[in-house]
Amino acid sequence: MAARGLAVACGALALCLALARATNPGFVVRITxxxxxxxxxxxxxxxxxxxxxxxxxxxxxxxxxxxxxxxxxxxxxxxxxxxxxxxxxxxxxxxxxxxxxxxxxxxxxxxxxxxxxxxxxxxxxxxxxxxxxxxxxxxxxxxxxxxxxxxxxxxxxxxxxxxxxxxxxxxxxxxxxxxxxxxxxxxxxxxxxxxxxxxxxxxxxxxxxxRTLPVTARIDAKAGIDYSLVAPPTATAQSLDVGLKGEFFSLAHRSAVPFPPLALAFPPDHDRMVYFGASSYFFNTAGFAYHAAGALVFEITDSMIPKGVEFHLNTTTFSAFVPQLEKMYPDTPMKLRLSAPSAPFLTIGPGGLSLTPVVDIQAYAILPSSSLAPLFLLGLTSNVSAVVDVKSGHIVGSLKVGRIKLSLKHSDVGTFQVRTLQSIMNIFASSILLPRLNARLDQGFPLPLPDRIQLSNILVRFHQNFLLLGADVQYQPRGPR
The missing domain is CATH 3.15.10.10 (Bactericidal permeability-increasing protein; domain 1)
Structure with missing residues (x-):
């Protein structure tokens, strides 16, 4: 019986390993x-x-x-x-x-x-x-x-x-x-x-x-990317395909991603030396990892407002939209705390990459004691599109925010017309939040490249559920020691 139980256990383990091997890759490298x-x-x-x-x-x-x-x-x-x-x-x-x-x-x-x-x-x-x-x-x-x-x-x-x-x-x-x-x-x-x-x-x-191919790449203090192979490379009549896990993870605590990668239908392109297929799973695990790491929180104070903007972040400014603020907290500085209640989820299609993030905006009055008095909680949604490119072996990008929609989720200062805040929140998003996000995206995320490889003649195309990057490669040998 013991031997039979061991055989069953070994069979179950083999099945689990086979299923793990059968997992779709989140990132594919094709060498033509x-x-x-x-x-x-x-x-x-x-x-x-x-x-x-x-x-x-x-x-x-x-x-x-x-x-x-x-x-x-x-x-x-x-x-x-x-x-x-x-x-x-x-x-x-x-x-x-x-x-x-x-x-x-x-x-x-x-x-x-x-x-x-x-x-x-x-x-x-x-x-x-x-x-x-x-x-x-x-x-x-x-x-x-x-x-x-x-x-x-x-x-x-x-x-x-x-x-x-x-x-x-x-x-x-x-x-x-x-x-x-x-x-x-x-x-x-x-x-x-x-x-x-x-x-x-x-x-x-x-x-x-x-072995110089990085199977894990540290991005910053919060997250890394898992580029380990999910199966041995596959040779076809026209290319060598390498399936990678393609998954972002939190450095503090790695947890299972609650959604699976989808199969990628690679087009028969062979004009470039190498192609990278970055699936929507790849990008969505980034949002999941940063959300799990508590990194999708952003605070705005008056000192962050650009010099060209003709207002301050205080109750005097906001009393034009919420009149009761001037009575309850006259001429008091404010703070806005932006956070994502859930990880952002993006979609990729032939038309490009887009997402509709949901953001909570908690407004506070900063009291003379430096303690915070909650004022109101807004829900913000907006259509966001992205431009993607490759720079120095990194996927880089920039976001463009469409029209913002606000809703009042809670108020500690009484009711008010949320739509009147639309214009000022647009200014905060375009002048403060977006430039900071785009500065981070411009640093990019490293592609899985072995040592001393540089990319040129970059091609960027969007397909259903994945981004296709094509490039020619150039090997840079080490100089004389």
């Missing part, structure tokens, strides 16, 4: 063939340098040559002068990963030879050209327990079609010895060493670079 080609150029340059530093061991053995006898040979001090990879391509292998095919590669090396035949000993040097080298590399892409991308060499094969050697001196039997005894051993050794270098380069260069 153009993006892969660009990355491939840099990867091949690195691999070429790695292969040029390949160290080959000495070769020795015995071989019997007809009419000559048994020859003892040694090939030593093999020095690889160069290894060139002039032609290569990277291909997407659907549901598998990536394949790199290198053709017509060639290498040049030299070394020393030494032979012993009966009582005869001889030695010299040689030059060797390895031509028509074909290398095929299959890369398996995945993700680790932390949600970071991984890459490994699933398969590597090397084929050498032609080896030409030139010995110092003219010894015909040396060529025969090389062709029949040394060349097969050298060919097998070089083919094996090339794949060793490929696997080592993937582990030492590609894998550490992929």
């Amino acid at each position: 063939q153009a993006g892969l080609d660009y990355a491939h150029q840099h990867a091949i340059a690195v691999l070429e340098k790695e292969l040029a530093q390949l160290k080959l061991p000495d070769i020795s053995g015995d071989f019997r040559i007809r009419h000559v006898g048994k020859v003892r040979y040694e090939i030593s001090r093999l020095d690889l002068r160069s290894f060139h990879l002039p032609y290569s391509r990277i291909s997407l292998v659907p549901n598998v990963g990536l394949q790199v095919a290198i053709s017509n590669a060639f290498a040049e090396l030299d070394g020393n030879w030494r032979v012993k035949l009966h009582f005869i000993r001889d030695h010299g040097s040689f030059d060797l050209n390895v031509e028509n080298v074909y290398i095929k590399i299959n890369l398996k892409l995945g993700s680790d327990a932390a949600g970071k991308p991984t890459a490994d060499t699933a398969d590597c094969s090397t084929r050498i079609s032609k080896v030409r050697v030139h010995f110092s001196g003219k010894f015909g039997w040396l060529y025969n010895l090389f062709d029949r005894a040394i060349e097969p051993r050298f060919r097998d050794m070089l083919q094996s060493k090339v794949c060793e270098i490929v696997a080592s380069s993937v582990r030492s260069e590609l894998q550490p670079y992929l």
